[in-house]
Structure formats: structure tokens, C-alpha cells
Amino acid sequence: MQKPSIPKGTRDFSPVEMAKRNYIFNTIREVYHLYGYQQIETPAMENLSTLMGKYGEEGDKLLFKILNSGDFLSGIPDEELTERNTNKLAARLCEKGLRYDLTVPFARFVVQHRNEIHFPFKRYQIQPVWRADRPQKGRYREFYQCDGDVVGSDSLMNEVELIQIMDEVFRRFGIRVAIKMNNRKILTGIAEIIGEAEKIVDITVAIDKLDKIGLEKVNEELRSKGLSEKAVEQLQPIILLNGSNQEKVNRLKEILAPSGTGLKGVEELQFILEKIEKTSLNATLELDLTLARGLNYYTGAIFEVKALDVQIGSITGGGRYDNLTGVFGMPGISGVGISFGADRIFDVLNQLELYPENALQTTQVLFVNFGEKEQDWLLPILREVRAAGIRTELYPEAIKMKKQMSYADAKQIPYVAIAGENEMTAGKLNLKNMITGEQTLVTTRELICLFH
Numbered sequence: 001m002q003k004p005s006i007p008k009g010t011r012d013f014s015p016v017e018m019a020k021r022n023y024i025f026n027t028i029r030e031v032y033h034l035y036g037y038q039q040i041e042t043p044a045m046e047n048l049s050t051l052m053g054k055y056g057e058e059g060d061k062l063l064f065k066i067l068n069s070g071d072f073l074s075g076i077p078d079e080e081l082t083e084r085n086t087n088k089l090a091a092r093l094c095e096k097g098l099r100y101d102l103t104v105p106f107a108r109f110v111v112q113h114r115n116e117i118h119f120p121f122k123r124y125q126i127q128p129v130w131r132a133d134r135p136q137k138g139r140y141r142e143f144y145q146c147d148g149d150v151v152g153s154d155s156l157m158n159e160v161e162l163i164q165i166m167d168e169v170f171r172r173f174g175i176r177v178a179i180k181m182n183n184r185k186i187l188t189g190i191a192e193i194i195g196e197a198e199k200i201v202d203i204t205v206a207i208d209k210l211d212k213i214g215l216e217k218v219n220e221e222l223r224s225k226g227l228s229e230k231a232v233e234q235l236q237p238i239i240l241l242n243g244s245n246q247e248k249v250n251r252l253k254e255i256l257a258p259s260g261t262g263l264k265g266v267e268e269l270q271f272i273l274e275k276i277e278k279t280s281l282n283a284t285l286e287l288d289l290t291l292a293r294g295l296n297y298y299t300g301a302i303f304e305v306k307a308l309d310v311q312i313g314s315i316t317g318g319g320r321y322d323n324l325t326g327v328f329g330m331p332g333i334s335g336v337g338i339s340f341g342a343d344r345i346f347d348v349l350n351q352l353e354l355y356p357e358n359a360l361q362t363t364q365v366l367f368v369n370f371g372e373k374e375q376d377w378l379l380p381i382l383r384e385v386r387a388a389g390i391r392t393e394l395y396p397e398a399i400k401m402k403k404q405m406s407y408a409d410a411k412q413i414p415y416v417a418i419a420g421e422n423e424m425t426a427g428k429l430n431l432k433n434m435i436t437g438e439q440t441l442v443t444t445r446e447l448i449c450l451f452h
Contacts, residue, residue, distance in 0.1 A: 009133070009141030016360060020349065021144075023359035024173075024342050025126050028146045031169050032124040035161055037148050040123050042105040045096045052097075054104045054297070054327065056201075062131045065094035098130035102147040103297075103324065103337060110151055111328040119152030126342075139313075140343060147318075149337030151325070156268060158336050159301045159320065160275045163285065166305055166316055166338060171282045173345065174354045176308040177315070178284045182291040183269050184298045184319070186252065189262015193255070194234040196227055203227070204292035207239055211290070215239070238289060245273055245287045252289075268300060297321040303338060307348050315344045362391065364451060365415045365431075366408045369395040377424050381444050388448045408434055417447065 006012065013021060029039070051063055072093050073081070080089065099105050102125045110117060126146045135141055148165060150158045163179060170177045184204075191200040202225035206218050213221075218239070222232050238255065241248055249270055256262030269287060276285055283305075293302045300320030307315055318338030325333040349355055365385065367378055378394060385392050393413075395404045408416050418430040428441045431450075442450070 009135030037122045037124040048097045064098040066096040107324045111330045124148040144342040146340040151335035180288040180304045183265035185265030189256045189259035194231040208292035364391045367394040371398045
């Protein structure tokens with residue numbers, strides 16, 4: 001018989017792992033709430049017409065498509081089947097697909113519910129997404145995103161707030177991070193002044209890989225996309241720009257003087273940097289021109305968060321997209337958002353052992369079961385202890401005490417309460433501290449006080 005297994009790039013989560021994941025989700029949720037964001041959810045599957053063409057050619061290939069139910073081959077001529085044109089067939093056989101991210105479903109949600117929404121609309125969403133990617137370390141086919149977006153407002157104060165949200169989340173986690181920032185208008189301006197405006201996507205995709213593949217390989221990729229030697233040369237000082245944020249801004253003003261679009265991007269960056277100076281950030285905020293965020297729909301500020309003490313890809317990213325709802329027939333709605341990579345944050349917190357003790361605790365007290373008489377005596381006590389918010393279990397069977405104790409050990413339950421004949425007569429519980437081995441007779445009230 002075949003051993004049961006799960007698809008590559010997916011994972012099971014044990015109770016301990018779920019406790020850790022809930023700590024992550026709850027922390028992010030609390031910080032979103034602090035800034036007035038409200039939660040929504042959308043279905044796991046969307047119509048393919050909603051998803052296709054929104055993530056560029058690469059993204060379209062990575063969409064998981066769902067076969068139509070019933071006789072999905074009916075109405076498809078034999079010659080189309082023998083042609084074996086996968087893309088054409090997929091379009092006929094599949095009307096639905098699993099969502100690839102939370103931003104496009106959100107755009108669809110905004111357009112569909114525009115009459116019930118108050119703008120600016122601040123929403124957050126914590127749900128799984130699916131990508132038919134090659135699984136590797138830190139990259140899964142099913143993973144959770146924790147998105148926060150504001151739509152219906154052009155104000156750059158939204159960007160300022162999102163930087164504060166990212167900063168506060170990682171401060172609470174105790175992870176040291178650098179928040180990197182750039183602007184798509186600057187990248188567009190650069191493409192304009194080197195005379196390669198129509199190659200903006202190729203340029204950004206290539207320079208986005210600088211960290212991963214190094215300068216030589218980036219230049220090779222740029223040449224392979226048809227950029228002239230002169231254009232590649234002009235890009236070098238821009239890609240390798242260094243100094244403080246302000247020095248970079250000043251230098252960009254000079255370089256981008258001929259480009260109105262580029263200067264608008266510099267102006268937006270300057271505004272965000274000035275406002276952030278008035279708040280005290282924990283993280284470092286760094287202007288990084290190689291940051292391009294592969295996705296095509298960003299139009300303004302773009303962000304990425306890197307952990308400083310662990311080798312891992314970006315753990316949060318996002319930016320402004322001015323025309324996302326336009327593809328659903330609702331032009332003119334500007335939005336800006338970020339997405340926390342919960343799975344990568346999980347790996348970072350694990351490696352750095354940053355989980356607080358109380359986040360992982362399960363049961364606090366186990367009541368030993370000696371038999372029916374004792375059970376009946378304990379039931380009202382259990383009710384009272386749980387009413388006080390103490391996580392409590394009564395062992396379900398009256399089996400050997402040793403077995404019940406090893407259950408408490410396996411679950412790392414800190415206290416075991418024992419009530420036999422003598423304790424019941426005295427109206428007390430014998431409470432054993434599983435760490436020190438110390439035992440004390442306590443009343444129910446005293447037991448409750450111990451945890452408060």
C-alpha cells in the first residue's frame with residue numbers, strides 16, 4: 001500500500017507550529033487594527049478571467065488552474081485535443097483557478113462591492129495563496145499572505161503609515177530589519193533617459209536580481225534583452241548609487257533632470273523620507289535603486305523588508321498601484337499596499353528562537369482522573385477554573401497515574417492537579433509543579449490566583 005503523502009511545496013502544521021503561526025498572524029492583525037484596517041476574506045478560487053493577464057507572462061504560467069467539473073471534454077473537437085496546445089486547452093477546460101495573490105482578488109472585491117465601501121478603504125486579509133512554482137528553501141506552492149491595502153486615496157501619508165506598520169510588526173517580533181524603498185517612476189525615468197523607455201519591464205526584472213546573481217550577470221541579461229552597450233553603460237552608476245538617502249536623492253535629481261516622470265518619483269520619495277524623520281523608526285529605511293519588485297502593476301513607491309540576522313529572501317514587500325481596478329472597468333482608483341510573508345517570518349523566528357514562551361503554551365493544568373466519583377467532584381471545579389480563563393484538561397480515562405503524568409510531560413503542561421479521597425474530604429487539590437516536582441495543597445480559589 002502506498003504511504004500517504006502531500007503535494008510537493010505544501011506542508012502540514014503540528015500543534016506547536018500552529019501556535020507559532022497564530023502568534024505571527026495575531027501580531028500582524030493587532031498592528032493592522034491599530035491603524036484602522038478592517039479584515040475581509042475572498043474565495044480560494046477565482047474565475048480565471050479575473051486572474052489571467054494580471055501578473056505578466058511569468059505569473060500566468062504559475063497559476064494553478066482547476067478543471068471544469070463534469071464532462072470537461074464535451075464540446076472540444078478531437079483535432080484540438082491532438083494538437084496538444086496546453087495553453088489553448090487549459091483555457092477551454094478550466095474556468096477557475098486558485099488565487100495567486102491577494103491583491104487582484106481585492107481589486108475585484110472593490111469593484112464588485114463599490115457601492116457598499118467607504119473610501120479610502122483600508123483592508124487587510126490573511127489567507128493562503130497558490131503558485132505552481134518550483135519548490136525550494138523558503139519558497140512554497142501554498143503559502144499565506146498577510147496583506148494590508150488602502151484604496152481610494154492618492155495621499156503619500158498612506159505610504160508613511162505602511163512603513164510604520166512594517167516597522168512596528170518587526171519590532172514586536174524582535175527581528176532586526178532593513179526596510180528598502182524605491183519608486184517605479186524613478187525606474188521609468190531611468191529607462192527614458194538611457195533611451196530604452198519601452199524596455200522598462202526587462203530593465204526592472206534584470207536589476208531586481210542584482211542581489212541574487214551579481215552585476216556581471218545583470219548586465220548580460222540586459223544585453224540579451226536587446227539593450228545597447230551605451231544604455232547598459234549609462235545604467236551602471238545608477239544601479240550602483242551609494243551614500244545616505246539624502247545624498248542619493250540629490251544625485252538622482254541631477255541624473256533625472258531631463259525626465260519629468262523620474263523627478264516626480266524623486267519628489268515622492270523625498271516627501272516620505274521627510275515625514276518618516278518625524279517618527280522614530282526602529283528599522284533602518286534605505287533608498288535602494290536596485291529594488292524593482294518584479295510585478296508589473298506598481299506605479300509609485302515600492303518597498304521590501306530584509307531580515308538582517310538571517311539569510312533569506314525578502315520577508316515583506318509592496319508598493320503603490322494606480323490602475324489596478326482599471327482592468328475591472330473602474331479606472332482612477334489608486335491603491336497602496338504591503339504583504340507580510342508569513343512563512344518566511346516563521347522561518348526567521350524559528351532560526352532566531354524569538355517566540356515568547358506564553359505564545360506556545362497549551363494546557364496550563366491537567367486534572368488527574370481517579371474514577372467516576374472523583375470526576376463528578378471535579379466537574380464543577382473545572383468549570384470554575386476555565387471560567388477564570390485557565391486552560392484546563394481532565395484526563396479522559398481513569399488509568400494508571402504514571403501514564404497520566406507522562407501525558408502531561410509530553411504536552412509540557414506545567415501543573416498537574418490531583419484529587420483523591422483525602423483531598424476531596426479536605427475540599428482541596430494537591431497541585432504538582434511539573435518543573436520543580438514540588439507539591440502543595442490548594443483551594444480552587446488559590447489555584448486560580450496562581451495564574452492571575
